[in-house]
Amino acid sequence: MSNPFKGISVSLSNKTVVKRRYSVTQDVVAYRRCARQYGAFNVHKYAPAxxxxxxxxxxxxxxxxxxxxxxxxxxxxxxxxxxxxxxxxxxxxxxxxxxxxxxxxxxxxxxxxxxxxxxxxxxxxxxxxxxxxxxxxxxxxxxxxxxxxxxxxxxxEGPILYPRVRDTEHRLQADRTDHILHGVVDLLVDSPDENPDPANCEMWDYKGSSRVGLNPKDLETYEFQMRVYAYLYKRKHGVLPRKAVLYFLNELDGPTCPPNRPVNALVEVSMEAKEIEEAIEEFTKTVDNIEESRRTNTWEAAAPGEIDEQDCKNCDLRWNCKTPNNGKGVKLIYP
Ligand code: SF4
Incomplete structure (x- = not known):
């Protein structure tokens, strides 16, 4: 019987490279806070208790x-x-x-x-x-x-802020050679008495934590986050926003409503070209580290002092981690 496929050669298709999407907060910020926690819950998808x-x-x-x-x-x-x-x-x-x-x-x-x-x-x-x-x-x-x-x-904040809100959950992204970086800015706020122009917009990001007592590494990461947003904003709108603002909501907590905005509630993040470049470099390095952790399946816990004790208190991995309590770990409550 003759072979109907004789003489036919089919070339192999080129390997398709699928670029992974990285969220500025859910991936990069989370990994920078604690790679071990990120690996367990974001990559391996264990369900936290x-x-x-x-x-x-x-x-x-x-x-x-x-x-x-x-x-x-x-x-x-x-x-x-x-x-x-x-x-x-x-x-x-x-x-x-x-x-x-x-x-x-x-x-x-x-x-x-x-x-x-x-x-x-x-x-x-x-x-x-x-x-x-x-x-x-x-x-x-x-x-x-x-x-x-x-x-x-x-x-x-409502009476002054709400009328100025131009967009909420403003999506930004950039194709970065081997991955796609994306983020969502909580608010775009028009500057008062200005024309609606992207160059006059402020980016606001809400944080559920307090500014007072914030771990310096977390503050640095949040500042990097806003500068990376500024970079993504420029890619989308052609100009930098006028301001980048972090609002620490927990600073409002107390028995009565503060009559004025608490001084520590709002942090304006500077956006010099060099600082934006440094933030992009840092976040790109973090993405490389995530890729390496994925390849080797190695997820290091944050070093003692580099993570807020409260973050460790809420983490299911604390029972088997040396970092909490300034490196002393958590005392087991059994047997
Ligand atoms: S206890 Fe703290 S350091 Fe350890 S894995 Fe959890 S968040 Fe990370």
Whole structure:
């Protein structure tokens, strides 16, 4: 029988190189904080038992996003130009009572009370979405604290900030030879009394933490993050933004709403050309390190003192890690 394929040669197709996408915060910032934690939860996808860190930051970001949408009438056109709750603030006790009543209603199967404010309504919507992904607040006090910070921000910053918001969740990315770097800027804010021009825009990024007591390495990474955003912004709009701003929301925490913005809440990040270049170099180096860690499956824990003790307290790997407690590790509670 003759061979029908005789004399036919099919050349091998060229190997396709798939560029990995790296998020500025979820990959680069997370790996720089602790490669071991990043490897376990972001690469190997182990499910963390507690997601307190993710909960607090995400709930603040997403509720504020709804507050901006409320003011701009995106959710409901009738709220256009209005602050959620008209900037009014519920007391700690009122917030606690509402959460207590909804908890009791859930237990008895009754219909719970309606949310007493716009902020709490948005908070519950966001929380339901997070809970469905397994991201929960471990302590009920954390929920009260989050609502309180959101109310303070809304009352203190809302009247001036919301009208200036030009875009939220502003997406940026750049093709970097062997990978794609992308990021999401929380807010683009027009400078007051200026024309809507990309060169007049400020980039704002919310952080769920405090500025006071922040680990210097974390602050440096956040500054690099904003400079990398500035670089990506220039690639997209052809100009640098006017300002890059970090807002530390936890600085608003306290028994009463601060009458003025706390001095440590806002940090303006300088954007000299040399600093931007250095930030890009650092982040590219970090991406190379992530690639190397993937190749060798080696994920080093952060060195003692280079990571916030609170980050280690919330980490499931702390029982088997020498870094927490200034390098002393965590005492096992059994046998
Ligand atoms: S306990 Fe701290 S240093 Fe150790 S893996 Fe977790 S976050 Fe990293």
């Amino acid at each position: 507690e997601q307190t860190q993710a909960y607090f930051g995400t709930v603040l970001h997403q509720v504020l996003d709804r507050c901006h949408a409320h003011f701009h009438g995106i959710i409901d056109p009738s709220t256009k130009g209005l602050l959620p709750d008209n900037g009014n603030i519920l007391s700690y006790e009122d917030i606690r009572d509402y959460f207590g009543e909804t908890k009791s209603a859930r237990k008895t199967g009754e219909i719970g009370p309606l949310p007493p404010s716009d902020i709490i309504r948005y908070f519950i919507q966001v929380e339901n979405g997070l809970n469905s992904q397994g991201i929960l607040a471990i302590r009920s006090e954390l929920r009260v604290k989050a609502v309180n910070i959101l109310q303070y921000f809304n009352a203190l």
